[in-house]
């Protein structure tokens with residue numbers, strides 16, 4: 001079985017489509033059956049065309065067996081959906097129907113209603129009626145209503161409706177897919193980083209996820225007792241020798257380790273990579289080797305590795321393991337990334353998970369290290385920042401865990417991009433590997449050695465940095481900054497990079513400014529960042545993150561997404577419309593965590 005087939009054998013949540021209808025027979029219902037079912041079919045076709053599951057297959061929709069005119073048909077549909085593994089629902093209708101009788105009352109699944117904007121029958125009146133019912137019952141639902149009136153026979157889905165259907169479905173699938181999966185904590189708290197205090201109540205109540213914990217000594221046990229696939233190890237080590245060039249040792253001469261020691265470190269970091277992956281998702285080969293329990297894994301969709309300091313004070317650091325697992329390729333070929341947070345920062349891991357599930361692309365994990373003002377750059381390099389970097393830049397850099405996809409060596413129409421694994425070509429994977437060197441770890445920090453990935457992200461990529469923070473008294477809060485990766489002249493990058501640890505991967509990032517709040521200046525973005533880390537996703541996905549956060553009842557405390565791209569449940573407007581940021585906090589607080 002391939003890596004991808006094995007990992008995704010549990011399957012994926014389906015999208016349930018509910019065509020609702022006016023139940024009156026002898027004329028009304030009969031005249032609407034076909035138009036209503038056509039809306040359901042058009043919605044299913046649209047979503048299957050535009051959305052893919054993490055394994056690259058088109059998403060699947062399940063349509064109710066009949067149109068839903070009343071509660072009996074609602075119940076039959078709920079039954080069908082439960083059996084089919086539906087994780088989110090979209091109700092569609094061109095006409096008036098009976099609100100509370102036809103609504104979907106399963107509180108845990110995200111819901112949307114598309115009310116056809118026509119004149120012959122009042123679909124939009126039903127939409128308003130049923131959304132008031134959802135609000136009254138504490139079941140927030142998304143309302144979709146095309147801006148322009150359509151004729152009754154028009155089976156097309158207007159552009160504005162398409163955007164909303166896709167936006168809702170993408171976020172709803174993320175909610176449904178993470179439910180029941182695990183965060184695997186490998187080790188405990190890293191260097192007092194609060195995000196690595198893995199909070200089980202948050203995972204359980206907000207994400208529907210489990211938290212699993214293993215001590216890092218499990219790596220030692222598996223290495224010493226041979227609980228890994230040695231055939232794969234040999235193949236991996238040979239591949240690493242060919243594709244992962246070792247960079248220069250930046251340590252002071254007296255701290256440099258011997259060639260023998262470096263060779264041993266390579267073996268250890270490859271084994272660590274195999275072991276972390278096996279811990280996350282299991283490995284059927286371990287079963288064949290007589291390790292049935294270990295073969296099963298922890299059903300983890302995201303994990304974190306403490307590393308610093310107990311592990312890294314003695315063993316090679318986790319950088320190679322984290323960087324490779326977070327990438328879309330390794331010695332087994334091109335495959336979906338595993339999501340692994342460094343320093344076991346589970347909250348940044350969740351931000352990575354959100355970005356991954358919304359895009360199917362690999363994520364960059366980084367320290368939000370330095371704000372470089374235009375004046376400071378000018379002072380130390382003589383260079384004047386311009387274009388998207390005009391207002392200053394952020395230096396995103398951390399030992400290791402940034403995906404190698406973050407080199408920007410995949411391209412579309414000649415421009416750097418990060419792609420879902422099924423679009424990545426072997427040549428592109430090779431280019432990402434060639435753009436990365438593996439520098440012997442800084443031994444002052446990492447006494448146990450290891451290798452840190454060193455690369456520079458290509459400029460001009462639209463990117464979104466996000467971060468989940470926990471605040472006592474509120475709970476989780478999400479922050480989002482859309483912007484661009486920046487390409488500096490080589491000597492300017494050199495000069496700035498050499499002032500910190502040059503063995504780590506760098507992304508120069510310029511957030512898009514709005515002129516107010518946290519986006520008045522780049523300095524303000526840095527000054528308002530809630531923690532030491534951020535997760536960076538390719539593309540401008542701020543709107544999708546906001547939709548997802550609202551489904552999970554996580555308020556967004558700062559973002560630079562234009563108002564007309566924001567899509568939240570209709571009830572959010574009932575908490576105030578002039579200041580949606582504050583209303584979001586009230587709405588999330590009022591409805592509470594999705595699985596409470």
Ligand SMILES: C[C@H](O)[C@@H](O)[C@@H](O)C(=O)CO
Nearest residue numbers: 308343367398399445532
């Ligand atoms: C080597 C250092 O301990 C780094 O790992 C540290 O600066 C961080 O990344 C903190 O987030």
Ligand SMILES: [Mn+2]
Nearest residue numbers: 343366367398
């Ligand atoms: Mn860090």
